[in-house]
Amino acid sequence: MGGKKRIPTPDQLRDYNYAVAGHAGTLCDADGELFIKPCTQTEIDFYQAVETQGFRAFADIMPIYMGELRLSNPEEVPLDDALMGVIAGNGDFKTSKEQIAATIAEHVAKATPDTASDQTTWVPTQGKKIKTDKSVVLENASFGYKKANILDVKLGVRLWADDAPAEKKKRFDTITSQTTHGNLGFRISGMRVYQGSEDESTWDEEGYQIYDKDFGRLTVNEDNVVDAFRKFIFNKAAGVDQDLGRAVCSAFVRDLQRVEQVLASHETRMYSSSLLFIFEGDGDALASAIEKNNEIIERDSAEAYTCPPVSRTNMRLDNRMDSGIVLEDEDDYEDVDEDEDEDDLQLPQIYTLKLIDFAHANFTPGLGPDENILTGVRSLLRIFKELAGEDD
Structure with a gap:
């Protein structure tokens, strides 16, 4: 990428008052580095609390939050100055002013503002996006990979918030009883794996190879759940062999330990939040990224130069080389010149782990840590330690 990307500040984002898809799609910049997600006010409040109310530890395990946007008439949006691209409902990427305006008009027609939840009548969304006039602007965690393998794991034994309608509670309790939510505290919501089978068909x-929500609901159980994660990581067809796969699993173990630490030291309640696992799915690109990362770290160490902070979409750091991925402490980065060219300093993408989806998340002083969600995190830790070949 030539030059630095143009990322608006949160204040600029609020001033722009973008038109954002509330039902049929999502908005992003032309480079794909920003992700704009339709959401509820509760989710906005949670992100803002992390930024402003002393919960900064959460920022390390969440996508980078850049601001919020409101749905508006496309005629009111400064398309030339602000909007760089929009994804239509059919997945086509629109970049011209006329295409963007037409796509936004379609979104506006289909979206309605949030209303108070109906405590007597509830209709499942069947996977459709929520209708809302609000969105959060986030870092796109999958940006920068050649072939990103992506896994969404929904957390919790109980999936419904206190204010959920009775029908929703009943339906979600059925899902818990019929899936790995019940005993493990999580369910695979879906995943995609680059060349995830030797059968090209x-x-x-x-x-x-795409694994939809039915994979986690109907196929995965306690007996085969480890094999399901093995399908995500180890992939002969794509060149992700045993050594590379174990290195990735060890990296995920370290980040899962960090997630557990943050959740255990804060008082929250989260329902239907997820952990998003991403890593480079092309084996050659993965091996090259690890090698380049290690070369950069070793070179800078030899030159008594401290590497700058990597993007949060890159690796967590802890001075260990046992996985083949060199990782350092963030504290070592304090004296870096922030004016250095980011493109020269950016380490290659290897893996990402982020806690996402906060439509039903709150900080709850006095209630203690959220053991409901921690159950799932600890189960995942055990599984990834097994896949990494680590002893407890």
Whole structure:
């Protein structure tokens, strides 16, 4: 990428008052580095609390928050100055002013502002996006990978918030009883794996094998759950062999330990939040990224130069080389010149782990840590330690 990307500040984002898809799609910049997610006010409040109320430890395990946007008429949006691209409902990327305006008009027509939840009548969304006039602007955690493998794991034994309608509670309790939520505290919501099978007929047009929500609901159980994660990590067809896979699993173990630490030291309640696992799915690109990362760290160490903070979409750091991925402490980065060219200093993408989805999340002083969600995190830790070949 030539030059630095143009990322608006949170204040600029609020001033722009973008038109954002509330039902049929999502907004992003032309480079794909920003992700704009339709959401509820509760989710906005949670992100803002992390930024402003002393909960900064959460920022390390969440996507980077850049601001909020409101849905508006496309005629009121400064498309030339602010909007760089929009994804239509069919997945097509629109970049011209006329295409963007037409797509936003479609979104506006289909979206309605949030209303108070109906305590007597509840209709499942069946996977459709929520209708809302609000959105959060986040870092796109999958940006920068050649072939990103992505896994969404929904956390919790109980999936419903206190104010959920009775029908929703009943339906979600059924899902818990019929899936790994019940005993493990999580469920695989879906995943995509680059060349995830030696049978090319199972790939999509981009070479991915897709596992939809029914995989985690109907196929995965306590007996085969470890094998399900093994399908995500180890992939002979894509060149992710045993050594590379174990290195990735060890990296995820360290980040899961950090997630557990943060959640155990804060008082929250989260329902239907997820952990998003991403890593480079092309084996050659993965090996090259690890090698380049290690070369940069070793070179800078030899030169008595401290590397700058990597993007939060990159690795967590802890001075260990046992996985083959060199990781350092963030404290070592304090004296770096922030004016250095980010493109020269950015380490290659290897893996990402982020806690996401806060539509039903709150900080709850006095109630203690959220053991409901911690159950799932600890189960995942055990699984990834097993896959990494680590002893407890």
